[in-house]
Amino acid sequence: MDGRKISAIFKKQLKDTMKNKTVLIQFIMFPLLVVIMDHSIKMEHMEEHFFVPLFATMYMGMAPLTSMASILAEEKEKNTLRVLFLSNVKPMEYLIGIGSYILLACMLGTGVFAVTGEYKGRELLEFLFIMLAGILISTLIGAAIGAWSKNEMSATSISVPVMMIFSFLPMIAMFNNTVKNISRLLWSGQINRFLNQLGTAGMDMETVCVLLANGAIVLFLFGMAYKKSGLA
Amino acid sequence: MNNGIHMKNIVKEFGGHRILNGIEIKIEKGEIFGLLGPSGAGKTTLIKILTGQLTQTEGEAELLGTDTRRLTDREYSRIGMMLDNTGLYERLNCYDNLLLFARIYGLSGDKPQEALKMVGLWEAKGQTVQKLSKGMKQRLVLARAMINGPDILFLDEPTSGLDPANARGIHRLIQKQREKGTTVFLTTHNMEEAEKLCDNIALLCEGSIVEYGNPGEICRRYNHQNKICLSLKNGKQILLENDSNGAWQVYNCLKEGLVEAIHSTEPNLETVFMELTGRSFE
Ligand SMILES: Nc1ncnc2c1ncn2[C@@H]1O[C@H](COP(=O)(O)OP(=O)(O)O)[C@@H](O)[C@H]1O
Numbered sequence: 017m018d019g020r021k022i023s024a025i026f027k028k029q030l031k032d033t034m035k036n037k038t039v040l041i042q043f044i045m046f047p048l049l050v051v052i053m054d055h056s057i058k059m060e061h062m063e064e065h066f067f068v069p070l071f072a073t074m075y076m077g078m079a080p081l082t083s084m085a086s087i088l089a090e091e092k093e094k095n096t097l098r099v100l101f102l103s104n105v106k107p108m109e110y111l112i113g114i115g116s117y118i119l120l121a122c123m124l125g126t127g128v129f130a131v132t133g134e135y136k137g138r139e140l141l142e143f144l145f146i147m148l149a150g151i152l153i154s155t156l157i158g159a160a161i162g163a164w165s166k167n168e169m170s171a172t173s174i175s176v177p178v179m180m181i182f183s184f185l186p187m188i189a190m191f192n193n194t195v196k197n198i199s200r201l202l203w204s205g206q207i208n209r210f211l212n213q214l215g216t217a218g219m220d221m222e223t224v225c226v227l228l229a230n231g232a233i234v235l236f237l238f239g240m241a242y243k244k245s246g247l248a
Numbered sequence: 249m250n251n252g253i254h255m256k257n258i259v260k261e262f263g264g265h266r267i268l269n270g271i272e273i274k275i276e277k278g279e280i281f282g283l284l285g286p287s288g289a290g291k292t293t294l295i296k297i298l299t300g301q302l303t304q305t306e307g308e309a310e311l312l313g314t315d316t317r318r319l320t321d322r323e324y325s326r327i328g329m330m331l332d333n334t335g336l337y338e339r340l341n342c343y344d345n346l347l348l349f350a351r352i353y354g355l356s357g358d359k360p361q362e363a364l365k366m367v368g369l370w371e372a373k374g375q376t377v378q379k380l381s382k383g384m385k386q387r388l389v390l391a392r393a394m395i396n397g398p399d400i401l402f403l404d405e406p407t408s409g410l411d412p413a414n415a416r417g418i419h420r421l422i423q424k425q426r427e428k429g430t431t432v433f434l435t436t437h438n439m440e441e442a443e444k445l446c447d448n449i450a451l452l453c454e455g456s457i458v459e460y461g462n463p464g465e466i467c468r469r470y471n472h473q474n475k476i477c478l479s480l481k482n483g484k485q486i487l488l489e490n491d492s493n494g495a496w497q498v499y500n501c502l503k504e505g506l507v508e509a510i511h512s513t514e515p516n517l518e519t520v521f522m523e524l525t526g527r528s529f530e
Pocket residue numbers: 262267285286287288289290291292293294
């Protein structure tokens with residue numbers, strides 16, 4: 017593992033994203049939306065900052081997943097990934113370079129949510145921590161999809177339904193009990209549950225178990241895709 | 249230790265179908281070698297084997313003294329590659345495309361500039377790749393392949409699809425590599441290009457090498473006709489034997505001022521290929 021190569025990939029991605037509107041919009045849309053909604057919609061009986069945990073869950077389920085999948089699939093399709101590997105870049109160096117870029121971009125977005133939600137002290141720490149965990153899982157799912165797909169089109173056709181499930185089920189769970197039970201088995205559902213009780217209870221065993229189990233499954237799927245893709 | 253490329257009885261099969269059939273070539277350090285063959289002959293497959301992207305079914309190949317199945321960072325940092333698909337970052341500009349690779353190789357910060365100047369793209373450094381012409385893209389890929397000052401350069405059809413002026417530009421860059429002592433392995437289906445650039449060539453047809461050697465020597469070897477051709481000012485051509493009788497006739501024509509030009513009847517690589525394989529090239 018070579019830090020120099022990881023940082024070269026990271027800087028490349030930073031420049032490229034500035035010119036890649038489809039990825040850029042993923043990072044900006046929800047933080048922007050939450051600022052607007054939080055300031056403009058105020059109804060009676062509505063919890064303060066009602067939209068923050070809701071949109072934070074969707075952001076976490078969508079942005080890292082779709083951007084990682086599309087960046088990786090595009091590099092495979094356009095042959096730039098092969099050129100990198102032939103220039104001595106190891107697959108793991110590449111994935112860490114892109115992954116850490118996505119992590120940084122999404123944590124900046126998370127900062128916008130934190131400010132909008134006016135989280136302080138323990139609440140803030142819990143918020144940042146759980147978002148970080150969710151973004152990591154989401155990035156890993158994106159990497160698995162990207163490694164699995166031959167091109168950007170097929171990556172999109174897989175990542176859209178997958179991200180819909182993870183980001184919308186927790187929201188639909190508010191209205192439907194069956195969905196609520198399914199959602200509790202998903203990492204995004206647990207994170208959403210946790211976000212709604214920040215600073216009050218701490219993390220219970222259920223959340224920890226679901227996150228660990230989901231993390232393990234995702235890691236396994238990623239390993240399979242990684243082997244199949246010829247990246248390894 | 250050898251600094252070139254050695255191949256011993258390389259065989260490659262895809263699903264039982266034999267693509268390469270016992271390739272045996274030695275390329276010395278500093279040599280410009282051309283692999284010629286019609287499309288589908290197996291040229292790209294051989295490059296992939298030599299650069300560790302594919303594993304051969306049988307036989308052995310060595311690159312810089314190392315088995316090509318076990319190439320490491322040390323070898324990869326000493327080779328440059330121009331593949332048939334460009335692999336450029338379309339949204340980044342010329343400079344940033346090279347900067348990425350300068351960083352990956354840990355080169356000094358002035359390398360991208362040096363490489364862009366070498367291929368004549370310094371003026372276009374800020375242009376995004378999307379907006380470059382095909383010829384400019386090709387030069388940028390060549391700059392990327394050479395940025396680490398490689399000992400061996402692999403060029404897969406470096407001029408395919410380029411107009412003659414752009415192709416000549418690439419030829420000049422390849423010839424410059426000769427002065428640096430770089431070993432060049434290029435593939436082409438352009439015979440003239442090979443005659444002009446290469447120290448040695450191999451003609452590849454359906455997975456086998458049908459002829460190998462210096463292009464000029466190969467052509468002379470196939471000069472069965474061994475005649476002299478006079479083009480006359482009245483537009484006619486006459487073929488004369490290459491002997492004292494012919495010499496007299498040349499003398500007479502010259503004396504009478506009838507001669508426009510004198511040629512030998514050496515075949516070019518294209519006609520040699522036709523003679524060897526009974527098929528045309530394109
Ligand atoms: N991965 C592969 N699987 C199966 N067949 C292949 C593969 N790669 C190349 N071939 C076949 O090998 C032959 C030679 O291909 P290639 O080396 O690309 O030829 P060239 O570069 O000389 O045009 C072609 O018939 C092609 O269809």
